[in-house]
Amino acid sequence: MPLFEVLDLQETPLGQLCLRRRELLSRPGTIVTEVTLDHVFLMSSYHTESERALTEMALRLHAGEELEVVVGGLGLGYTAQAALASERVARVETIELLEPVMTWLEKGWLPVGDELASDERFVLTQGDVYARLLDSPERPTDLILIDVDHAPDEPLEPSSAAFYTADGLRQVADHLRPGGVLAVWSTFPNPAFAATLSAVFDHVEVDTVTWWNDLIDEEKEDTVFAARKAT
Numbered sequence: 001m002p003l004f005e006v007l008d009l010q011e012t013p014l015g016q017l018c019l020r021r022r023e024l025l026s027r028p029g030t031i032v033t034e035v036t037l038d039h040v041f042l043m044s045s046y047h048t049e050s051e052r053a054l055t056e057m058a059l060r061l062h063a064g065e066e067l068e069v070v071v072g073g074l075g076l077g078y079t080a081q082a083a084l085a086s087e088r089v090a091r092v093e094t095i096e097l098l099e100p101v102m103t104w105l106e107k108g109w110l111p112v113g114d115e116l117a118s119d120e121r122f123v124l125t126q127g128d129v130y131a132r133l134l135d136s137p138e139r140p141t142d143l144i145l146i147d148v149d150h151a152p153d154e155p156l157e158p159s160s161a162a163f164y165t166a167d168g169l170r171q172v173a174d175h176l177r178p179g180g181v182l183a184v185w186s187t188f189p190n191p192a193f194a195a196t197l198s199a200v201f202d203h204v205e206v207d208t209v210t211w212w213n214d215l216i217d218e219e220k221e222d223t224v225f226a227a228r229k230a231t
Contacts, residue, residue, distance in 0.1 A: 003031060007109050010100045014156050019104055033076060033111050037156070045111045048078040050185060050209040050222035051147060055082035057207055057226045058143045058183035059089075066090040068141045070175075072129035073148040074101050077112040083145065084119050091121050093141075095129040102126055130160040134168055137175040144175065147185040152193040164193055169200040169227075179231040186223040194225060201227035 003023040010017050015038035024030045024046070032046040043051075059067075067090060069083045074096040083092045096102050102124060105113045116122050129148065149155040152164040162168045172182055182201070186193075189208070197204045209222045 007033075008100055008104065012098050012100060014098070017098065017100055019100075019109060021109075033109070035076065043075055045076055045078075047213065047220075048076075050224065051075070051078040052082045053207065053209045053222075054145055054147055054183050054185045054224050055079055055086075057205070057224050058145055058181045059083075059086055061181045061203070061205065061226055061228050062142060062179060064088070064142060064179065067143055068139075069093070069143040069145065070095065070129070070141045072133075072144070072146040073097075074105065074110075074124065075147060077105070077110045077116050079145055079147050080116055080122060081112045083143070084116070084121060089121065091123065092119075093123040093125055095125050095127050095132060097126070097128050099126060128159075130163045133172045133175055134162060135171075140175060140177045140180075142177055142180050144172065144180070144182045145185075146183070149186075151186040151188045152184070152190050154188070164196065166196050166199055169196060173200060173229050176229045178229060180229045181226055182229075183224060183226040186225065189223050190225075197225060197227040202230035203228040 005021045007021055008019040018036045021031060021033050024032060032044050034044045035042040065088050067088050069089055069092045071080050071092060071094040074094050080092050080094045083089050104110050149160060155161050194206050204227045207224045209224055210219060213220050
């Protein structure tokens with residue numbers, strides 16, 4: 001029998017959250033870890049291209065060393081892992097809203113969990129990354145990586161909508177040191193958000209991350225926005 005295992009199923013403020021592990025029927029022997037929210041697919045360990053692209057784009061736009069990074073959302077851990085893979089990164093703080101997701105790391109259920117937990121540069125904090133970035137900064141950082149909402153105009157929680165406005169982004173910019181970079185993942189393009197970023201930040205780039213989903217024989221696209229603060 002193919003493996004199918006529900007590792008965790010809990011009601012959260014965002015809805016019913018499920019972490020599951022299964023063997024791909026079309027790829028015998030290939031085990032993937034997946035997250036769903038209210039039965040809607042969120043992420044998989046099988047395809048992590050866009051999470052890595054989010055981090056790599058931000059690093060490319062920042063020439064500094066000993067970088068401090070804030071990651072919004074732990075997810076399956078691939079965004080934080082990609083940041084820690086850079087020798088230029090000195091600290092990665094991941095801010096996770098949901099306590100069950102933090103427990104996944106503690107219980108060793110995340111595919112890259114052991115790698116994260118064993119890296120002294122990695123810090124996991126429970127909290128609302130949007131609320132923190134819309135508040136006064138306590139510790140400026142170099143890179144802010146946001147991989148939480150589906151898209152700027154499709155937030156998981158209405159309260160995060162303020163983050164994507166010009167006023168909100170000005171607050172976020174205050175959390176960045178000179179030359180710092182904000183990078184935001186989206187499942188859809190959003191020219192209006194790119195324009196708002198350009199009104200606040202010194203330099204903005206938008207990349208389309210294209211990847212082939214061989215499970216359904218279909219090309220998929222995600223969007224990464226990156227904005228750099230003036231030096």
